Amino acid sequence: MDRRISVERATLTTNAYGERVETWAALATVWADVNYRVGGSESIQSEQIFSEQRVNFTIRYSNTLSNLKTSDRVTYNNEIYQIEGVQEIGRNEGIRLVTTLRGE
Numbered sequence: 001m002d003r004r005i006s007v008e009r010a011t012l013t014t015n016a017y018g019e020r021v022e023t024w025a026a027l028a029t030v031w032a033d034v035n036y037r038v039g040g041s042e043s044i045q046s047e048q049i050f051s052e053q054r055v056n057f058t059i060r061y062s063n064t065l066s067n068l069k070t071s072d073r074v075t076y077n078n079e080i081y082q083i084e085g086v087q088e089i090g091r092n093e094g095i096r097l098v099t100t101l102r103g104e
Contacts, residue, residue, distance in 0.1 A: 005032045010024055034076065056097065057097040071083075073099075084098045
C-alpha cells in the first residue's frame with residue numbers, strides 16, 4: 001500500500017444565490033494498493049469516444065470508511081474514480097474498492 005488516495009462523499013450545500021449545489025468533501029486520505037484490472041472498453045456516444053478503465057483500490061479497514069457507498073468516489077493522480085462496489089477483506093482486515101475511471 002504505497003499510493004495516496006482520497007475517498008470523497010457528495011454533500012448538498014447552499015450557494016450565495018440560495019441554490020442547492022452538490023459539493024464533494026474528503027472522508028479520508030489513506031494509503032492504498034492500486035490494481036489496474038485487465039480489460040477496459042471504449043464506446044462512441046454523440047460522436048465522442050469514451051473509455052472505461054477498471055481499477056481496484058485495496059485499503060486498510062477503518063471505522064471511518066466501513067460504511068462506504070457506491071455513490072462515493074475515489075480521487076487518485078488527479079483522476080476521479082466512481083465506486084462500483086465495496087468488498088470487505090477478511091474480518092476487518094481491509095476494504096477493496098472496485099472502481100471505474102471514465103474518460104473522453
